[in-house]
Amino acid sequence: MTPKAFYELQPNGPKISIGGVSPLGGEYDEYLQGYDVPRSQTGSEARFRSTAIEVPPESPFEPSNNGNRRAKASHSWWWAEIASVVSSIAAMVALVVVLALFDGRALSQWNFFLQPNTIISILAMVSKASMLLAVSACLSQLKWTHFHDQPRPLSHLQILDSASRGPLGSLFLMGSLRFGSVLAFLFAVVTIASVAIDPTAQQILDFPSRIAELETVTSKLGVAKQYASRAFNNKYPEADAANCSGPGLTKPHLDFYIEYFNGDTLLLQSGLLNAIFGSISEPSYSCPPPATSCSWPEFSTLGVCRSFRNLTDIAKPGCNYTSSDNDPPFRNLTCTYDYTGRNRSEFLVDMEWHLTARPGRDGKMQATPVDYTWYRSPPPTEMLQSNWYLCEQTHRGAGIDSGKLSPGSVVSELLTPLRNRTVPADTREGGTLYDENFITYHANSSGHEYITGSYQFSRLYEFLKPALDNRFGLFDNASHVESGGSLGELLPLGYYMNLTDHAAMTGHIADGISAQMRSKSPGDNNNLTMLDGSAFRAETYIHVRWPWFILALVEVVAATLLVASTIFITRGQPLLKSSVMALLLHGLDGWEEEGKAGSLETEKDLEERSRAMTGRLCEDDNGWLRFAKTV
Incomplete structure (x- = not known):
């Protein structure tokens, strides 16, 4: 059907010709005289007093009822934006919950098939997309409010519409409108800042390494509470002793050093020689996989200490x-x-x-002293003294890191003999050769007691004495150094003893004996005590860097407040948002030829013309909105 045309005519106007369909359906073509059809009056003068209004046929409402229709529509059209804001907040809350739950946890405890950064990206993306949906709708609505409040250049319509489409348009809005529309400006800031949400979300999680205790693994460390030597054990080996038996010779009367009949003796002797050269064995310990480091609480152990003095001057x-x-x-x-x-x-x-x-x-x-001037008085002589003694060694912070044992800080205390007991010799097979004396030592500061035999220390001395014995000679004014005792022929240490740092060497010997007392197989203590400790391994864990989360949180809070402000400010106004039909139906009024567009115009041409066209969104007498020209 052909649309109906209604006009409100004023008297005393020029003659005009109107054609169309009458309300009754009859066609007419006539001249009307004496009626005035004024142009639209806008701005500060008045609303439109008259304008041509086209109403679709069989419309269920009258033009004068448009205001009520818009009010009802506004009551329902914000639900999509409210749901978007709620979704954005929900995604952000879920993100906070996930971050809080797994902050500080081992990465191995994350059993979900998606990696943590993927979950963070998904939640951040959902929150951002939901937020921008509401922001875009609000910016679209604000372009109508922008012209409803006061006259504006029509170019603002394009600027606000572009800002609703993304960060680039929002950037142009901030540079063009500045604070012409404060709310739209803030929305543009939120839109532009949203670009940084994705990269900052990737910075929220960090995956450093730390040392974590293994609850199911226990470390062990050798501690000497008693010392029973494996090498010098006062036992006679059955096979070797049998070979020495004969008429007039019985096992209890063997006249050989027992160290030559024990398979563990060479291991101890080689360990002591290595200590002389500065290579000290380690106490027995266990730091089983998957542990990469272990530690032990403070403990005390029997050990050997030494004192060293230079007595040359006295x-x-x-x-x-x-x-x-x-x-x-x-x-x-x-x-x-x-x-x-x-x-x-x-x-x-x-x-x-x-x-x-x-x-x-x-x-x-x-034997005359032709070249020797010292034969009646001693030559210049350096006199050094070293004493070895049993002591209690208290270790703090002992541990293993990267496979290397660290003794921690060590405090030593001289032990005091407390009591002794003698065990008679046992002449049965595998028995002892001689009576053996066991001494109990006492540490005054800790009150601990330690038990050891005296036999093994006498054998240690018998081995070290020839190893450290040294002779120095002059032959035709040429120096000659040799080792003393039978060991000197096998392992000459003369020149080494003449050139080495004796203070360091004597300390190495004490440390070597202590290590042998705190170890077994390899080691020399049959009564070794193993101390329990803690085991650790390096693990990757989840660390939340909360400052990187601030941007996403501020964006959601700011968007929520701005959406709520938009809903409040635009209440009672027509809710048109990004409707294309609204731009078509609420066209321009008051511009004649300058309001028309040619067929070959560009976007730049339209933008330049719209800058000079100032208008305002107004209602006519029937309540229809038009972009009316203002002077």
């Missing part, structure tokens, strides 16, 4: 010179060194100088 020699012209002649100088403050338990040090006879000019053996 040592005073008492010398005795002897000589003989017998064949061969000899000249000997023997000096005994004493020093102030010597304990009665400390031995005096004897040193001997022997002047060997050699052939003279007449071919006879002579």
